[in-house]
Amino acid sequence: MYNLPRLATVIAGVAAFASGVHAIQNVTRTGRYLYTADGNRFFIKGIAYQEQGAISTDPNNPFLEPSNFTDPLIDGAACSRDLPFLQQLGVNAIRVYSVNSSLNHDACMSTFSNAGIYTIIDLALPVNGSIDRASPAWTTNLLDLYLNTINVFSKYDNVLAYNVGNEVVIDPTGTGAAAFIKAAARDVKSYLKSISSSALVGYAAIDGDSTWVDPLANYLDCDPSGSNSGDTSIDLFGLNNYEWLQRCGVLQRVRLHYLPPRLWTEVQALFSSPMTDIWSGGLAFSYFPATSSQGQFGIVNISSDGSTVTTGDDFSRLKTQYSEVSPPNSPTLSSAGPNTFSACPQENSTFLASSTLPPTPNDAACSCLESELSCQFTPKTTNTSGIVGTLLDTACSLLGGTGGSCAAISANGTTGTYGSVAFCDPEVKLSFVMSEYYEATGRLATSCDFSGNATVNSGAPSSGATAAVTSCLANPSATAGSSGSSNNKNGAVGLLGNPQAWWGLASRASSASWAVC
């Protein structure tokens, strides 16, 4: 019962006792708010739960993004070890930044479900498993990664939401990437609908100037079709925030403590009106120790043998603050308002995302294409993420020298133009460009080598790479080489959930507060 806001505690307790079961309730969205199945308003009172991966100190990685990760939901003993501390904190949700879909999560998920703790699962992985802000695309490999994770987690009853991205856009010049985030939300939402999952779809944004963060939030929520369907709209907008600020009303911005001691005094405001008119709670950063450019975080230490948890003063203070929140159980479900989606924000100099979204990646079309291309990327290493970018640069440059171009593999979220091969994974794109070059040079054997990274496909039709694209897009499963679609993403999408629920997520320092006025 600790997992519910006070106002809901008695009702939930009676229901659980009367039925003899303790199933965690589904959380859905109505209007801009979240509700549990019993009709009470739901607030996320959570904490980030993942040990930090290896952080590179690369100057090209100023945001201290990890290069690997430890899945925190595969070690049942560790989850059981941590549960009493999460219960002391009174949290009802944990956020996990990356999981490995090939591992077993049953023990941890059931431990947390039985304790009434929801999970917010980010679908992206470090390195090549996320939308690349420098060269954004929404491709088959990412869609498949995301859907594989959903397939593994959909059997659990305590997945509150899946995040399709974390801080992909970090400044106004990168806002064109929002088109790809929105496409990811569209395809994940459509898939959840197809498997009858009620899990929500979120995005966690870095904070920044309102001239681009406000339109970003509105864009991820908007309906470019004008049909008010919400098919491409996220359900939850999280704001990773290091500061305590309030727009709308008392216009002030106060830097919070992010080095110990952290007082967590913003918790009371986040869980009270007027913040609760907009926000649905937040998550503190972080349970485990973590370092960021903003400081040191973490409210417990784990002994080196993994057996013992030691809490710090920040733990005690957060526990006290969380124990004192009493958010309003209003508006009631019946008065939560209609599901309305606004028009998408106009592009301007600080917001560059088109409302024309990239198409749903199609595995069958890309497999068909790969099998029909005359010059194929045949790497001698399994670590292809280290060489594909270099080879693409080389191949595009060579192709350009013959008068060709890489437009077919390019995607531009600002102009809303997406080449016909842009949704294929980077390796298929590379094979395509290699083939275009090979053909542009009259199928000269030496044009399909790339220092031993490419091989002529003797079975390819003579009509060429561009013709292969046309035939594979028209009839994706036409060739024997096609492995078929591993996802079922192309159907029409109905409304899932409701618009405009916002969560004041604070995955970094403190609880966030931010208002859409």
Ligand SMILES: *[C@@H]1O[C@H](CO)[C@@H](O)[C@H](O)[C@H]1NC(C)=O
């Ligand atoms: C992450 O990388 C670091 C540094 O290379 C290594 O020590 C650590 O074992 C890796 N962790 C995982 C889970 O692979």
Ligand SMILES: *[C@@H]1O[C@H](CO)[C@@H](O)[C@H](O)[C@H]1NC(C)=O
């Ligand atoms: C997932 O776990 C498997 C088995 O340990 C491992 O081989 C694989 O590399 C992991 N995947 C990721 C993305 O870490």
Ligand SMILES: *[C@@H]1O[C@H](CO)[C@@H](O)[C@H](O)[C@H]1NC(C)=O
């Ligand atoms: C929650 O929703 C799922 C569909 O997403 C449904 O299968 C399940 O029965 C619901 N759980 C409860 C406790 O109502």
Ligand SMILES: *[C@@H]1O[C@H](CO)[C@@H](O)[C@H](O)[C@H]1NC(C)=O
């Ligand atoms: C761009 O539009 C947004 C609203 O969508 C606005 O907040 C922002 O100020 C505009 N930028 C400029 C430079 O006018």
Ligand SMILES: *[C@@H]1O[C@H](CO)[C@@H](O)[C@H](O)[C@H]1NC(C)=O
């Ligand atoms: C964890 O241990 C480090 C190193 O001893 C210490 O500086 C830090 O305060 C500890 N954190 C907590 C939450 O106890």
Ligand SMILES: *[C@@H]1O[C@H](CO)[C@@H](O)[C@H](O)[C@H]1NC(C)=O
């Ligand atoms: C990332 O690259 C590795 C090989 O280096 C590959 O096995 C994996 O599938 C790639 N992941 C994605 C999402 O493309």
Ligand SMILES: *[C@@H]1O[C@H](CO)[C@@H](O)[C@H](O)[C@H]1NC(C)=O
């Ligand atoms: C893959 O290659 C890149 C670039 O060469 C390198 O930085 C990275 O460490 C390699 N990854 C692995 C798992 O070997």
Ligand SMILES: *[C@@H]1O[C@H](CO)[C@@H](O)[C@H](O)[C@H]1NC(C)=O
């Ligand atoms: C997208 O197109 C715009 C307008 O032509 C251009 O300024 C921008 O550099 C392009 N972006 C990418 C990622 O190619």
Ligand SMILES: *[C@@H]1O[C@H](CO)[C@@H](O)[C@H](O)[C@H]1NC(C)=O
């Ligand atoms: C493949 O391409 C990479 C990147 O250009 C290069 O380092 C490597 O030598 C090439 N050949 C082989 C066999 O990997």
